[in-house]
Each structure stands twice: as C-alpha cells, then as structure tokens.
Amino acid sequence: MGGLPxxxxxxxxxxxxxxxxxxxxxxxxxxxxxxxxxxxxxxxxTLTSGITLRVFAFSTWQAVLSTVLxxxxxxxxxxxxxxxxxxxxxxxxxxxxxPFVLPxxxxxxxxxxxxxxxxxxxxVAMVVTGSSTTVVDLATGxxxxxxxxxxxxxxxxxxxxxxxxxxxxxxxxxSAELLGAGTLQRLRHIVLPHILPSVAASAVLTFLFCFxxxxxxxxxxxxxxxxxxxxxxxSFRWFEYGxxxxxxxxxxxxTMTLAVLYSRLATADGSATGRTRYARTVxxxxxxxxxxxxxxxxxxxxxxxVAGPVAAVAHAAFYDPVSATYxxxxxxxxxxxxxxxxxxxxxxSVLYATLATLLAVALGIPLAYARRDAGGWGRSLVSMxxxxxxxxxxxxxxxxxxxxxxxxxxxxxxxxxxxxxxQTVLGLPFTAKSIGIALDRIDPELLDxxxxxxxxxxxxLLFVELxxxxxxxLVGAVFAFAMAIGEMSATMFIALPQNYTLAVVIYRxxxxxxxxxxxxxxxxxxxxxxxxxxVIERLSEESGGGVL
Amino acid sequence: xxxxxRSVYIVLCPTTPLYNTDIRVSKxxxxxxxxxxxxxxxxxxxxxxxxxxxxxxxxxxxxxxTTLKVYTYGSFMMxxxxxxxxxxxxxxxxxxxxxxxxxxxxxPTDASGVLSRLMAEADNPVADVVIGIDNIQVLQRGSxxxxxxxxxxxxxxxxxEPYTPxxxxxxxxxxxxxxxxxxxxxxxxxxxxxxxxxxxxxxVTTHPELANLTFADLATPGLASALVTENPHESSxxxxxxxxxxxxxxxxxxxxxxxxxxxxxxxxxxxxxxxxAWSVWDSDPSRHLLVSYxxxxxxxxxxxxxxxxxxxxxxxxxxxxxxxxxxxxxIGLVKGAPHPDLARAFIDYCLTGxxxxxxxxxxxxxxxxxxxxxxxxxxxxxxPDDVELLNSVLTRSDIAADLxxxxxxxxxxxxx
Numbered sequence: 001m002g003g004l005p006x007x008x009x010x011x012x013x014x015x016x017x018x019x020x021x022x023x024x025x026x027x028x029x030x031x032x033x034x035x036x037x038x039x040x041x042x043x044x045x046t047l048t049s050g051i052t053l054r055v056f057a058f059s060t061w062q063a064v065l066s067t068v069l070x071x072x073x074x075x076x077x078x079x080x081x082x083x084x085x086x087x088x089x090x091x092x093x094x095x096x097x098x099p100f101v102l103p104x105x106x107x108x109x110x111x112x113x114x115x116x117x118x119x120x121x122x123x124v125a126m127v128v129t130g131s132s133t134t135v136v137d138l139a140t141g142x143x144x145x146x147x148x149x150x151x152x153x154x155x156x157x158x159x160x161x162x163x164x165x166x167x168x169x170x171x172x173x174x175s176a177e178l179l180g181a182g183t184l185q186r187l188r189h190i191v192l193p194h195i196l197p198s199v200a201a202s203a204v205l206t207f208l209f210c211f212x213x214x215x216x217x218x219x220x221x222x223x224x225x226x227x228x229x230x231x232x233x234x235s236f237r238w239f240e241y242g243x244x245x246x247x248x249x250x251x252x253x254x255t256m257t258l259a260v261l262y263s264r265l266a267t268a269d270g271s272a273t274g275r276t277r278y279a280r281t282v283x284x285x286x287x288x289x290x291x292x293x294x295x296x297x298x299x300x301x302x303x304x305x306v307a308g309p310v311a312a313v314a315h316a317a318f319y320d321p322v323s324a325t326y327x328x329x330x331x332x333x334x335x336x337x338x339x340x341x342x343x344x345x346x347x348x349s350v351l352y353a354t355l356a357t358l359l360a361v362a363l364g365i366p367l368a369y370a371r372r373d374a375g376g377w378g379r380s381l382v383s384m385x386x387x388x389x390x391x392x393x394x395x396x397x398x399x400x401x402x403x404x405x406x407x408x409x410x411x412x413x414x415x416x417x418x419x420x421x422x423q424t425v426l427g428l429p430f431t432a433k434s435i436g437i438a439l440d441r442i443d444p445e446l447l448d449x450x451x452x453x454x455x456x457x458x459x460x461l462l463f464v465e466l467x468x469x470x471x472x473x474l475v476g477a478v479f480a481f482a483m484a485i486g487e488m489s490a491t492m493f494i495a496l497p498q499n500y501t502l503a504v505v506i507y508r509x510x511x512x513x514x515x516x517x518x519x520x521x522x523x524x525x526x527x528x529x530x531x532x533x534x535v536i537e538r539l540s541e542e543s544g545g546g547v548l
Numbered sequence: 549x550x551x552x553x554r555s556v557y558i559v560l561c562p563t564t565p566l567y568n569t570d571i572r573v574s575k576x577x578x579x580x581x582x583x584x585x586x587x588x589x590x591x592x593x594x595x596x597x598x599x600x601x602x603x604x605x606x607x608x609x610x611x612x613x614t615t616l617k618v619y620t621y622g623s624f625m626m627x628x629x630x631x632x633x634x635x636x637x638x639x640x641x642x643x644x645x646x647x648x649x650x651x652x653x654x655x656p657t658d659a660s661g662v663l664s665r666l667m668a669e670a671d672n673p674v675a676d677v678v679i680g681i682d683n684i685q686v687l688q689r690g691s692x693x694x695x696x697x698x699x700x701x702x703x704x705x706x707x708x709e710p711y712t713p714x715x716x717x718x719x720x721x722x723x724x725x726x727x728x729x730x731x732x733x734x735x736x737x738x739x740x741x742x743x744x745x746x747x748x749x750x751x752v753t754t755h756p757e758l759a760n761l762t763f764a765d766l767a768t769p770g771l772a773s774a775l776v777t778e779n780p781h782e783s784s785x786x787x788x789x790x791x792x793x794x795x796x797x798x799x800x801x802x803x804x805x806x807x808x809x810x811x812x813x814x815x816x817x818x819x820x821x822x823x824x825a826w827s828v829w830d831s832d833p834s835r836h837l838l839v840s841y842x843x844x845x846x847x848x849x850x851x852x853x854x855x856x857x858x859x860x861x862x863x864x865x866x867x868x869x870x871x872x873x874x875x876x877x878x879i880g881l882v883k884g885a886p887h888p889d890l891a892r893a894f895i896d897y898c899l900t901g902x903x904x905x906x907x908x909x910x911x912x913x914x915x916x917x918x919x920x921x922x923x924x925x926x927x928x929x930x931x932p933d934d935v936e937l938l939n940s941v942l943t944r945s946d947i948a949a950d951l952x953x954x955x956x957x958x959x960x961x962x963x964x
Contacts, residue, residue, distance in 0.1 A: 215820075
C-alpha cells in the first residue's frame with residue numbers, strides 16, 4: 001500500500017496530542033487526584049462494599065437485556081431497510097437518527113407520556129379492558145429502563161446492520177441461487193456470516209451505551225436502580241472523590257475491553273466491503289402478502305416505540321399541562337433574544353456543534369489514516385483512543401475538564417472553548433470510524449494516477465483523496481453533529497448562562513415547569529438534526545454506508 | 549474503455565460519482581485548468597476564523613462597569629409572574645446605587661452543583677456572592693491540601709468567608725442557628741419540607757389518616773404506593789424527607805429508621821429531583837402524595853386567583869404534635885471574592901425589604917427578614933410556627949457526623 005500517503009507523520013500526531021491534552025490528561029488527572037487524596041471511601045472500601053457489587057451487577061444485566069431487545073427489534077428493520085425500495089427512505093433514515101440527539105430528560109418525559117401510567121398506551125388499554133384505573137405502566141422500573149434503552153439503540157442497530165447488508169455483494173447470493181440454495185440456506189451460509197460482525201459491533205456499542213446509562217436510569221429507576229455512572233454522579237455530588245475515582249476506573253476497564261472487542265469486530269466487518277450501490281433490493285409491490293402483513297405489524301411496533309415518545313415531545317411543544325391549553329408561546333420564545341429567550345441557546349447550539357463537527361472531521365481524517373497504517377496492537381491502540389470518549393464517564397470528563405483546564409487556564413468566566421472541545425471529543429469516534437471505512441474503499445490506483453499526472457501533494461489530497469472520502473466524512477459529520485448538539489453533561493457542568501445550549505435550556509425550563517418552552521426547544525433540536533441529515537443525504541448520494 | 553482513462557477523468561472531475569461508467573473520451577479533451585489548492589485552503593481557514601470569532605464575540609461580555617457575580621441554582625426567583633424581568637426589578641436599585649452591574653449567574657444545576665462549582669474554583673474564585681446553599685449542604689465535608697497534606701474539613705470553611713452584617717437583627721436568631729451559627733452563610737429564605745396532596749383527588753374525608761399522618765400510616769400499601777419522593781442523593785427536598793423520617797422514627801418513635809424504607813421499597817416512587825417528582829404527581833392520578841414544600845397551598849391559591857387552594861399539606865404526627873423539617877437557604881460571601889467590599893454591601897442589600905419582599909411570590913419561600921409583610925395567599929401556607937421543627941430533634945452535629953453513613957445505608961436498603 002505504498003502509494004497511499006495521506007497526511008504526514010506530523011499531521012497524524014496532532015490528533016493524538018490533542019486527545020492526550022483534552023481527554024486523557026484531564027480524566028487521568030481527576031481520577032488520580034481522587035484515588036490519592038480522596039476524600040470519601042477508599043478503593044478497597046468501595047470495591048469490597050456490597051452495594052458496589054449490586055450496582056455493578058445491575059449495570060451489567062440491564063445492559064445485556066437492553067442489548068438483546070435492541071438487536072431482536074432492530075434486525076428485521078435492518079433487513080427491511082436494506083432490501084425494500086420505498087418512497088421516503090431518506091426521510092426515514094433521517095428520522096432514525098433523531099433519538100441520538102434527544103436529551104435523555106426529554107426522552108423520559110416523552111416516555112412517561114407515551115408508556116407510563118395514564119399515558120397514551122395505558123389509556124388505550126383502559127378503554128379496551130373497560131378499566132377506570134391504570135392497566136399497564138411500561139415506563140417504570142426495569143421494564144421502563146430497558147424499553148427506553150431500546151428506543152435509543154434499535155435505530156442504531158438498524159442503521160449499522162442495514163449498511164452492512166447493503167454492502168453484501170449480490171453476485172454471491174445469485175451464484176448460490178443458481179447452484180440451488182434455498183432462501184434459508186442462503187440466509188444461513190451467506191447473509192448471516194456477512195452481517196454477523198456488524199450485528200456484534202452494534203450489540204457491543206449498544207451494550208456500552210446502556211452500561212453507562214445515566215439519566216434514564218435515574219429517572220425511570222425509582223431510586224431502586226443504579227448504574228455505575230449514577231453512583232459516580234452521586235459520589236461527586238457528595239465530594240466522595242475516592243469512591244468516584246475507583247468506580248470510574250472500574251468503568252473504564254470494562255468499556256475499554258469492549259472497545260477493543262468492538263474494533264476487532266468492526267475490522268472484520270470492513271473486510272467484506274462492497275459498494276452500497278450493488279445491494280439487491282425489491283420493490284414493495286413484489287413482496288408476498290403474508291410478509292407484507294408481518295412487516296406492517298413490525299413497523300407498527302417500531303413506530304410506537306421510537307416515534308411515540310418523539311410525537312409526545314412534539315405535542316408538549318404546544319400543549320401547556322398547567323393551564324391545559326394549546327399555545328404557541330414555546331415556539332415564539334425560541335426567537336426571543338435576551339435572558340430566558342431561546343434565540344441565544346439556539347445560536348450557541350448550532351455554532352458549538354458546527355465548530356465541534358469541523359474539528360471532529362479535521363481530527364478524524366488523520367486518525368483514520370493512522371489507524372489504517374498501524375498494524376496489530378497499534379491499530380487496537382488507535383481504536384481505543386478513538387472510542388475512549390464513549391467509554392469514559394461523562395461526569396468524569398466534565399469534572400476533569402473543569403479542574404485540569406478551565407480553572408488553570410482561567411476559562412471559567414468564558415468557558416465556551418471547553419464546551420466545543422468536549423463536544424468534539426464526543427463526535428470523534430463517529431467521524432474517525434466512518435472516514436476509516438471510506439478510506440478502506442479508495443482504489444490505490446487512482447492515487448498513483450494522480451501522482452503520475454503530476455498533482456502536488458496538496459492537490460492530490462484536496463482534489464482526489466478528500467472527494468473520495470467525502471461520503472464517509474459527511475456521514476461521520478452527521479453523527480458528530482448529532483452527538484454535539486445533544487450533549488448535555490459536560491456543557492451543563494461548564495456553561496455559564498451566555499453559553500447555554502438548547503439541551504441545557506431544556507433542563508432549566510423543565511426544572512421551573514416551563515413545559516412548552518422545553519417542548520419547543522426539543523422540537524427545534526429534532527428539526528435541526530433532521531434537516532441537517534437530509535441536507536447531507538442530498539449532498540452525498542452514497543451516504544449511509546457504514547458510518548458506525 | 550481503458551481503466552486509465554477512467555482514472556484521468558476522475559482526477560480531473562472529482563465531483564462526478566465514482567461508479568459512473570459512462571465515460572466519454574471527449575471529456576478528456578475539455579481539459580480544465582488545474583485549480584490552486586492554496587486558495588481553497590485559504591478560504592476554508594478564513595471561514596473557520598470567522599466562525600470562531602463569531603462564537604467568541606457572542607459569548608464574551610463587553611467589559612464595562614465592575615461586575616458583581618452572584619452564583620445561584622437554576623430556578624432561583626424563577627417562579628413568579630414575570631421571571632424574565634425579575635433580576636432588573638430586584639437588583640436594579642443596587643446597581644444604580646453603587647454604579648456596578650450585578651450578574652445573577654444561574655448555574656444549570658441545583659444548590660449541590662453550585663457548591664461543587666465553588667469547591668472547584670476555590671483556588672481562583674470567580675463569584676463574589678452565593679445564594680441558595682441550605683442548612684444540610686453547609687455541613688458537607690471535603691478535603692483540601694493544608695501544608696501539602698490533604699486534610700478533611702467542612703466545605704463551607706473552604707469556600708465561604710464568615711460575615712456578620714450590622715443589620716443581622718432583621719433575621720430571627722432561630723434561623724441563623726438552624727443554618728450556620730458561624731455566619732459563613734446567612735439566612736436568605738426558609739420553608740418547610742412536607743407532604744402535599746391534591747384535595748380534588750384525596751382528602752381527609754376519603755383518607756382520615758391524612759389529618760394525623762404517621763410513618764406507620766405511610767407504610768400501608770395504600771398510602772405507600774401513592775407516595776412520590778425525591779432521591780436524597782440528588783435533591784434537597786428528598787434529603788430533607790430522609791432526615792424527617794430518621795428524626796421521627798429514630799429519635800421520637802424510637803424504632804430503627806431503616807425499617808420504614810424496607811417496608812415501602814417497591815411501593816413508593818423515588819424520582820431524581822423535585823421537578824420530575826412533581827411531573828409524576830401531576831400526571832399520574834394514582835400518585836397523589838408528594839414530598840414538597842409547605843408553601844404549595846399558597847402557590848395553588850395564587851394560580852386559582854386567590855381562592856381556596858386545591859393543594860393541601862399533611863405533616864407528620866407524633867404524640868399530640870405535628871412535625872416538619874425546616875429548610876433554610878443561605879447567602880454567603882465567597883472566600884477570596886474579587887470584590888469583597890461590594891459583596892458585603894450586596895449581602896446587606898439582600899437582607900433588606902428591597903429584595904426580601906420579592907421572595908414570597910417569586911421563590912415561594914418565606915423571606916428571612918421577619919419584618920417583611922407577606923402576601924395574602926400565604927394565609928394558606930404552612931409556617932414553621934405552625935409545627936414542631938425536626939431541626940431541633942436532629943441536630944447539626946448529628947447530621948454532620950452521620951449524613952454520609954445514612955445515605956450509604958439508604959442505598960443498601962433501596963438499591964437492587
């Protein structure tokens with residue numbers, strides 16, 4: 001692969017230096033300070049405590065349950081999405097990304113309105129059974145937690161697995177068909193082995209998200225259920241830094257083991273790469289009636305689970321539960337400048353997320369090159385670095401940024417650069433991954449041609465390599481943007497009022513019962529995300545391919 | 549069509565899709581001049597610089613007059629009829645008198661988060677004054693390096709500078725003693741944490757035990773499964789309720805406080821914060837008991853235009869008396885504040901009627917200044933004089949010694 005230079009060694013070092021400075025150093029600093037200086041329970045006390053064990057066990061089994069449910073619910077969707085041609089595919093894909101940007105507290109409110117006692121589902125059940133009291137409550141306890149996790153992660157499974165399916169070379173299936181293999185045989189020997197790595201990778205990522213789940217568990221767990229992340233949060237609040245640090249280390253060990261596993265699985269997935277366009281699809285009209293009916297039932301369930309809470313959010317933007325009336329106050333408030341108005345947070349959200357996305361792309365490109373060219377453990381190391389932001393407690397990141405950077409640098413009065421950094425770090429796993437996949441697909445001969453035609457290094461990079469990487473860059477950018485604009489933990493910890501983003505404002509408004517304002521802000525967040533996704537979809541005909 | 553032609557085509561026209569195999573040789577003849585990459589880099593760099601500058605300008609306040617920074621929690625004074633102008637109304641006169649700007653920095657968190665922030669900034673303080681740390685939070689402990697040895701001490705000692713205003717007699721001594729006899733924090737407002745319910749849903753006719761509520765009543769499945777409270781780790785009313793239970797059961801009734809929580813585990817609903825708990829209470833008719841504030845009936849009446857409130861309070865009853873926990877929220881001078889003299893003047897101002905008169909209808913707490921006249925809807929609120937205070941049952945030293953232990957034990961019972 002000698003003909004594939006990419007950015008020089010220096011360029012490739014930049015992202016590592018930045019990750020070390022803005023992620024590893026603050027987090028390690030915070031953890032070491034806590035372990036050494038406390039106060040609060042020591043590592044030994046924390047690790048031998050029965051409660052830690054219970055919390056660890058709960059974090060694990062609820063994540064396993066959530067992962068199984070997400071994969072089971074996501075797989076049929078992935079097949080439908082990859083194999084069925086229908087109008088509005090692009091829009092559905094854009095909508096599938098919405099759960100990513102919704103701040104968890106909004107999801108909680110939407111969930112309670114949809115699935116909770118006296119919610120929409122319960123109301124229907126009450127009418128059906130003729131009961132005057134609540135019949136089903138799917139929004140509390142383990143059931144609620146697992147369902148909410150499925151809400152977040154079913155779309156993830158669908159997007160990841162369908163993109164892998166789209167890259168399955170139809171020639172293989174056709175050959176098998178010619179040789180007399182039945183549908184089940186083809187499924188078992190060709191399709192399943194092909195998508196297995198992507199299923200496993202999406203499962204690992206889902207597990208990771210659920211294992212570290214925080215506001216969902218806090219709100220729906222009724223105080224009975226805690227994940228390690230919740231315990232870290234509690235410990236920080238009570239200045240028990242010793243316990244917080246110990247738990248953060250435990251968490252990082254678990255998540256990084258999974259991250260390595262994930263990078264290995266994703267690599268296996270990438271090796272079977274073909275181009276999106278080859279995917280074999282059928283039109284809706286060609287599907288047999290029985291399958292159509294099954295698909296319809298499935299889509300119904302999916303709409304209920306994923307679109308239901310989002311619709312509840314949209315409703316909340318116009319309906320004031322305190323006065324029980326419909327109002328446009330929330331929407332008009334979005335255009336009010338000044339204190340309490342939604343304009344500055346809206347502008348902040350978009351600006352920070354745009355900057356963070358640009359940075360995440362700029363850093364993601366050299367990281368992708370570094371990952372491709374490194375071999376064996378070097379590759380795993382790069383993968384780990386890239387996935388680190390997903391595996392470190394966001395509370396610890398926020399605290400570390402505050403202690404190690406904001407205060408020594410005097411940024412506490414104007415902390416917006418830190419917010420951008422925190423958001424960049426969160427988006428990096430997505431840009432690096434999708435750019436990496438696009439990179440693997442570049443035909444090295446093209447670059448040789450550019451060289452032999454006398455293109456300078458910069459010309460080759462700008463006019464040949466980057467345009468070829470464009471689909472990967474764009475798709476990664478969408479996810480990075482979505483993660484950035486929905487980020488809340490770090491922003492909340494660091495921000496002063498002039499830095500509030502929509503996600504933070506939603507929290508603030510809910511806390512003082514400004515429900516319509518919170519609802520409207522959520523709706524804007526959803527709209528910003530869907531619109532940007534559709535724009536990207538237009539820009540890149542070849543989008544969607546294997547961002548994760 | 550040879551492969552190299554295709555490659556040439558792609559190199560020259562990079563925007564064309566890769567998989568386009570319909571390549572006309574004529575394209576190659578329309579040889580476009582090579583673009584200069586430096587221009588593109590320059591334009592991109594300029595765009596990024598403009599964007600960064602835009603963000604920086606938008607987020608930087610113009611340096612003008614001296615600015616006094618006041619840290620508080622997100623919902624401070626946000627419950628009135630017009631929260632958007634409240635700072636101007638309440639603190640405008642001080643700004644005019646001293647020719648300074650007062651910036652009320654509502655951190656997007658609760659009082660506990662404010663304390664974390666102060667602790668983090670202890671070496672290089674940004675705020676001058678803090679409002680909203682209460683009589684339990686002031687007892688929290690942390691550690692700082694003293695002569696290079698990490699030493700555990702009260703966080704209030706690290707972040708607050710004691711201050712005794714000349715007009716301290718505006719405030720009831722009982723409040724000062726309940727909050728902080730050392731004057732690191734001075735009372736700003738106060739209120740009772742107690743159970744509330746909607747009379748349209750349940751009342752003393754349907755549930756006679758509400759009139760003289762005991763924890764034994766609250767342990768019955770009927771009432772326990774109606775109760776919504778807040779997590780004591782994450783919410784100050786939740787913590788106040790835990791202390792209420794401990795004070796009543798352990799100190800008055802004389803039983804193990806842990807028993808009640810074991811009895812109601814799985815029946816009561818524990819929400820992370822007050823707003824989430826309120827949402828459940830408001831939307832779920834089967835959850836009609838909420839751990840909230842004694843001023844809730846006044847709030848309810850205010851929004852029913854002064855008529856009798858729908859919300860009623862149920863206090864805990866023991867041996868002929870009603871009990872409740874009193875929360876006192878404080879105002880304090882930040883140790884190492886950038887403008888200490890101005891900060892002291894501001895604290896003095898906050899204890900006068902100019903600020904205190906706005907507390908009742910905007911903060912829905914009682915003003916600490918005992919000379920301030922209360923609005924008429926406060927006839928429906930529960931005043932600390934109406935009950936026996938649990939603060940004297942469970943003393944400051946009890947709490948300082950056992951608080952973290954209680955929280956761990958609460959976890960042991962409730963989690964899992």
